[in-house]
Structure formats: C-alpha cells, structure tokens
Amino acid sequence: MSPSFIHTYVSVDCVVFGFDHENRLNILLAQRHFENVPIERQKKLPGSLILSEEDVDDAAQRVLHELTGIKKMVLKQFKCFADPMRASSNDDIRWMGEEYKHNIDRIITVAYLSLCKIDHKINSTKYDTVDWCPIDKVPLLPFDHNKIISESLIEIRKWIESDFSIIFELLPKRFTIRQLYQLYSALSEKRIDIKNFHKKISSFNYIIPLDEIETNVAHRAARYYKFDAKVYKKNNTKLIK
Amino acid sequence: MSPSFIHTYVSVDCVVFGFDHENRLNILLAQRHFENVPIERQKKLPGSLILSEEDVDDAAQRVLHELTGIKKMVLKQFKCFADPMRASSNDDIRWMGEEYKHNIDRIITVAYLSLCKIDHKINSTKYDTVDWCPIDKVPLLPFDHNKIISESLIEIRKWIESDFSIIFELLPKRFTIRQLYQLYSALSEKRIDIKNFHKKISSFNYIIPLDEIETNVAHRAARYYKFDAKVYKKNNTKLIK
DNA sequence: CCAAAAGTGTTAGAGTTACACCCATGG
DNA sequence: CCATGGGTGTAACTCTAACACTTTTGG
Numbered sequence: 001m002s003p004s005f006i007h008t009y010v011s012v013d014c015v016v017f018g019f020d021h022e023n024r025l026n027i028l029l030a031q032r033h034f035e036n037v038p039i040e041r042q043k044k045l046p047g048s049l050i051l052s053e054e055d056v057d058d059a060a061q062r063v064l065h066e067l068t069g070i071k072k073m074v075l076k077q078f079k080c081f082a083d084p085m086r087a088s089s090n091d092d093i094r095w096m097g098e099e100y101k102h103n104i105d106r107i108i109t110v111a112y113l114s115l116c117k118i119d120h121k122i123n124s125t126k127y128d129t130v131d132w133c134p135i136d137k138v139p140l141l142p143f144d145h146n147k148i149i150s151e152s153l154i155e156i157r158k159w160i161e162s163d164f165s166i167i168f169e170l171l172p173k174r175f176t177i178r179q180l181y182q183l184y185s186a187l188s189e190k191r192i193d194i195k196n197f198h199k200k201i202s203s204f205n206y207i208i209p210l211d212e213i214e215t216n217v218a219h220r221a222a223r224y225y226k227f228d229a230k231v232y233k234k235n236n237t238k239l240i241k
Numbered sequence: 242m243s244p245s246f247i248h249t250y251v252s253v254d255c256v257v258f259g260f261d262h263e264n265r266l267n268i269l270l271a272q273r274h275f276e277n278v279p280i281e282r283q284k285k286l287p288g289s290l291i292l293s294e295e296d297v298d299d300a301a302q303r304v305l306h307e308l309t310g311i312k313k314m315v316l317k318q319f320k321c322f323a324d325p326m327r328a329s330s331n332d333d334i335r336w337m338g339e340e341y342k343h344n345i346d347r348i349i350t351v352a353y354l355s356l357c358k359i360d361h362k363i364n365s366t367k368y369d370t371v372d373w374c375p376i377d378k379v380p381l382l383p384f385d386h387n388k389i390i391s392e393s394l395i396e397i398r399k400w401i402e403s404d405f406s407i408i409f410e411l412l413p414k415r416f417t418i419r420q421l422y423q424l425y426s427a428l429s430e431k432r433i434d435i436k437n438f439h440k441k442i443s444s445f446n447y448i449i450p451l452d453e454i455e456t457n458v459a460h461r462a463a464r465y466y467k468f469d470a471k472v473y474k475k476n477n478t479k480l481i482k
Numbered sequence: 483c484c485a486a487a488a489g490t491g492t493t494a495g496a497g498t499t500a501c502a503c504c505c506a507t508g509g
Numbered sequence: 510c511c512a513t514g515g516g517t518g519t520a521a522c523t524c525t526a527a528c529a530c531t532t533t534t535g536g
Contacts, residue, residue: 005341006293007250010323010349052247052347056323080321080351082251082297100246106293108251110321162399178487193526198489200525219487220533419514437499439516460514461506 009107012059013047013145014067014075015152018118019170023182024134026118027149029141030067031129034095041091045145046127047109049100060112067130068116069123074169075114078155079148082108086144095142111148113155115169160187164239165206168227174210176222177201184239200239206231250348253300254288254386255308255316256393259359260411264423265375267359268390270382271308272370275336282332286386287368288350290341301353308371309357310364315410316355319396320389323349327385336383352389354396356410401428405480406447409468415451417463418442425480441480447472 016028029043046067050059056077064073087096087107096104124130133139138149160167170183181197192200201207206228214221257269270284287308291300297318305314328337328348337345365371374380379390401408411424422438433441442448447469455462 004292005250005290007248009246009248010251049246050323051245053325055325056321056349077321080297080318082291082351084294084296108297110323158403176488193528194487195489195528196526199491202489214534216535217487218535219485220489222488417515434499434501435514436501436516440518441498443516455515457508458514459508460512461516463515 006106009049009104010056011047011049011107011109012056012063012112013045013109013148014060014063014112014114015045015149016064016067016073016114016116017152017156017170018116018132019183019186020118020132020134023186024136025153025186026132026134027138027152028067028116028122029131029133029138030124030127031131032095032099032127032142034098037091040139041142043131043133043139044142045148046130049107056110060110060114063112064114066126067122067124068120069125070116070120073114073116074166075112076155076159077110077112079151080108080110081144081148083144089142092142109143109148111152113152113159115156115166117170117172119172157187157189160184165227165229165232168229171227174212174224174226176214176224178222180225201225206235247347250290250345251297252288252290252348252350253297253304253353254286254350254389255301255304255353255355256286256390257305257308257314257355257357258393258397258411259357259373260424260427261359261373261375264427265377266394266427267373267375268379268393269308269357269363270372270374270379271365271368272372273336273340273368273383275339278332281380282383284372284374284380285383286389287371290348297351301351301355304353305355307367308363308365309361310366311357311361314355314357315407316353317396317400319352319354320392321349321351322385322389324385330383333383350384350389352393354393354400356397356407358411358413360413398428398430401425406468406470406473409470412468415453415465415467417455417465419463421466442466447476 018026018028020026028046030046031042032044034042046063048059048063050056060075060077064075065071084106087093096107118132122130135153138146140146167180167183167187171179177198178194180201181194184197202209208226208228210224210226212224259267259269261267269287271287272283273285275283287304289300289304291297301316301318305316306312325347328334337348359373363371376394379387381387408421408424408428412420418439419435421442422435425438443450449467449469451465451467453465455465
C-alpha cells in the first residue's frame with residue numbers, strides 16, 4: 001500500500017445549544033481531566049472517538065447521552081473537520097496521550113449540532129462538570145473547537161430556516177410569544193416587527209394557546225402557548241414564505 | 242487504549258452533477274479496474290483515500306482534478322458516511338484489497354457535491370473511462386454509493402435554494418431562459434409558470450442579454466443570456482423571496 | 483395616572499399567479 | 510396558414526411592513 005495514504009482516528013464532537021433566561025444562546029462545555037493546566041484551559045466540546053462497530057450518528061447520540069443523561073436528543077451532523085494540523089499543539093497531543101493512553105498521530109472529527117432546553121437537568125455519566133456557556137463568552141478551547149463552534153452558529157441558523165419547528169427544542173414546554181420572538185431574533189438575520197410576529201405566530205394552528213398567563217409582570221400579562229408537533233407535521237408551514 | 246476504539250481509513254467520494262441536452266440531471270461515474278466482474282459492476286463514484294497530510298477538502302479537490310482534468314471546481318462537503326457495514330460485501334472487500342494492496346478493516350467516507358458543464362472536456366489522469374450517467378439510470382454501485390447519490394440529490398436542491406448562482410455552473414456560458422427554466426424545474430420542487438419565470442429572470446441585472454439568438458428552431462428564436470457573477474455578488478437576490 | 487408590553491386592526495405597497503395577447507420562425 | 514415557443518402586459522390576489530389604537534398590569 002502506498003505509504004502516503006493514512007488511517008486515522010475518528011471522533012465526533014457535539015455543539016449543544018441552549019437559550020437562557022437573559023435571551024442569550026449558550027452552548028454546553030465539558031470539563032476534561034487535564035492536570036497542570038489552568039482551569040480555563042480545561043473546557044472542551046463534548047466528544048469521543050468512535051467505537052469499532054459504531055456509526056458516527058450513533059457515536060454522537062452516545063456522546064450526548066453521556067453528557068446529559070438524556071436518551072434521545074435531536075441532532076444533526078453538519079461537517080467533518082480534518083485539517084491535518086487541527087490537533088497538533090503540544091497541549092492537544094499531551095491530552096490525547098493521557099486520555100486515550102495511546103499515541104495518536106492524526107484525528108479527524110465529525111461535528112454535530114444538538115439542542116436542549118436550558119432548564120433540563122444535566123446528568124452526566126462521563127464528565128464531572130458540564131456547564132452552559134454564553135456563546136459570546138466561550139474561552140479559548142483545545143483543537144479546533146472554537147472554529148467548530150463558529151461554524152455551528154451558521155449551521156443552526158440554516159437549520160431554523162429549513163425547519164422552523166426545531167426552535168421549540170430550545171424553549172420550555174410552555175412559552176410566551178415574546179420568548180419565541182427573542183429566540184428567533186437571536187437565531188435569524190431577519191428582523192421582524194414584534195407585533196406582526198405575534199399576529200403571524202398566533203395564526204398558526206400548531207401554536208396552541210393555553211389558559212395560563214404570566215404572573216407578577218409590570219405590564220399586561222402574556223398568554224402561554226405550547227407547540228403541537230403533530231399538527232405541525234401535517235401542514236409544515238414555513239415561518240416566512 | 243481501550244480496544245473498542247478504532248482507527249479507520251478515510252476516503253472522499255464525489256458526486257459530480259451535469260445537465261444534459263435532454264434536460265436530465267446526470268452524474269459522473271468512473272470505471273474502476275476490477276477483474277472478473279461484469280462491466281456494469283465496474284462503475285463507481287470517483288473517490289480516494291485521503292493522504293497523510295491532506296485535509297478532506299483538498300482530497301476532494303484532488304479527486305475532481307484526477308477525474309476531469311479541471312483545476313478548480315466548485316465543491317461542497319455534504320455528509321460523512323460511516324455505517325460500519327458500508328464496505329462489507331465480498332466484492333467491496335476484494336476490490337479494496339486489490340486497489341490499495343492492503344487489508345482494510347473499516348473505511349468511512351466524506352461525500353462531496355460538485356457541478357460541471359456537461360460539454361466540458363473530461364480529461365482524467367486516473368481513470369481510463371469516465372462517463373455521464375442520467376440520474377435515473379444509475380446502476381447498482383459498490384459500497385453505499387447509491388445511498389450517497391440519493392442523498393446528494395436532496396443536498397443539491399438545498400444548495401440551489403440557498404445560493405441560486407451555482408445553477409450556472411451547470412449551464413453553458415451562454416444559455417436561453419428556457420434552458421435555465423428546465424434546469425431549475427429539474428432541481429426544484431417549486432413549479433413556476435414559464436412566462437413569469439422569464440419575466441423575473443430577465444429583470445435581474447446579473448442576467449445579461451447577449452446579441453446572439455438561437456438558429457434553426459421551428460419557432461421564434463430565443464435570446465441567449467450570460468450570467469455575471471460580479472453583479473450577482475453585489476445584490477445576491479434570491480430567486481424566490 | 484404612568485410606563486410597559488400584550489394583543490388587534492388598518493392600510494399601503496410589494497410580490498406572485500394566472501392568463502391574454504402579439505411576435506418570429508420553420509414547415 | 511399553422512404550430513410552437515419567445516416575450517410583454519395586466520389585473521387579481523396574497524403576503525408583508527409599518528404603525529395606530531386599545532387592553533391589562535404593577536407601581
């Protein structure tokens with residue numbers, strides 16, 4: 001075999017988005033075990049090498065389960081990162097040696113997007129610490145994880161455009177139209193007048209008004225709504241056009 | 242290192258689309274060297290293992306160059322295929338052994354989309370035979386190549402929706418609006434009335450009317466147009482909305 | 483009463499759809 | 510002259526954007 005061909009290690013990395021109570025996008029970062037590095041250098045995207053009989057989608061599902069304790073999370077593969085230099089810093093090489101007890105020459109990764117309600121209990125079976133981090137506060141991460149995150153942002157926007165319903169994975173079961181508006185504004189380039197947004201959303205038959213309304217707000221209380229996935233699947237209305 | 246982790250071979254495979262004179266989408270299939278198999282089993286998607294210091298994008302660019310002789314082709318990574326069983330038929334295992342002179346346990350592939358004007362001269366430095374094949378006449382191919390092709394069709398449609406201008410990679414330098422219409426119809430779910438399509442297209446300032454018109458047609462001759470990428474980049478009009 | 487946001491209504495304008503009509507060409 | 514498709518015009522309709530107005534709540 002020509003020596004210039006190569007076999008490599010393959011991992012998956014997951015960018016899990018959440019939407020916090022200050023209307024910011026957050027992502028989940030895991031704390032890795034890594035001695036002799038300052039605490040802010042111990043964060044990373046959750047990920048894992050793939051197992052020998054495992055498809056990448058299954059590996060990503062496994063990583064998400066080990067990360068959050070949640071069985072089935074929505075996920076979407078979005079890109080394979082394979083820059084030969086993506087894991088070539090001394091720290092990265094040392095960490096891989098310690099983590100996998102093996103000298104890893106080259107590693108490529110398949111990146112996944114996932115979405116999670118930010119109030120959902122996080123119950124990791126693999127990591128000691130898992131934290132939400134606002135997207136504009138993400139520290140310098142190992143490997144090319146910062147690059148993966150910045151590309152994931154472009155990707156989540158496309159995802160929302162092509163399938164509006166996945167936005168409800170980021171909201172609580174019951175939500176106000178204002179919450180939905182602020183999430184949509186954080187995710188979309190399009191600027192919509194909130195009044196018109198309200199009118200449009202409440203015209204959709206898959207957005208079900210509840211009897212509950214907000215309490216303790218210094219203005220007229222907003223109604224809570226829920227999303228009905230079954231009705232949505234029948235009509236599949238795009239938000240715009 | 243835990244023995245259940247694995248390192249694998251990584252390849253890229255390219256689905257190159259063309260648009261023929263009978264208004265059909267075609268893809269490029271390569272003839273592989275494979276003794277003792279009927280001719281119709283010797284077709285495959287063009288692809289290659291990645292080299293040791295090569296990113297996947299570069300590998301795909303190399304594959305396209307070896308396939309067509311063209312230096313820079315538009316390309317888009319669309320999915321990593323990593324089913325553990327994707328290369329497990331006897332034929333597939335035998336072919337990999339002969340092709341790479343090595344026993345390959347597992348191989349994952351990163352699939353790319355590309356586009357080519359069907360009249361462009363194909364000048365392969367690697368394959369003896371490279372042929373256009375109408376998309377609905379694609380034979381049974383090795384590995385999961387048929388699956389890759391069917392997913393590439395969904396992907397090219399999304400691509401057109403998100404960036405209309407790439408459609409001109411499939412048309413000759415000068416084209417009639419009817420040609421563009423038929424290509425668009427082959428690629429999009431949306432059904433547009435051809436008169437309205439004509440009006441809309443000719444209103445775009447990046448579609449430049451030429452002085453030339455069709456000859457030898459049994460009806461009023463249509464005008465030829467060309468696409469001006471520079472003007473397009475400034476306005477970036479979507480075809481619809 | 484005031485401020486703030488909820489929620490409804492109205493209107494102008496932009497974009498889309500359907501289709502009528504005339505033009506040019508080969509047979 | 511006819512059939513076929515090129516190309517333009519127009520009118521109805523739908524969707525969107527802007528914004529005025531009323532409602533509700535806490536302070």
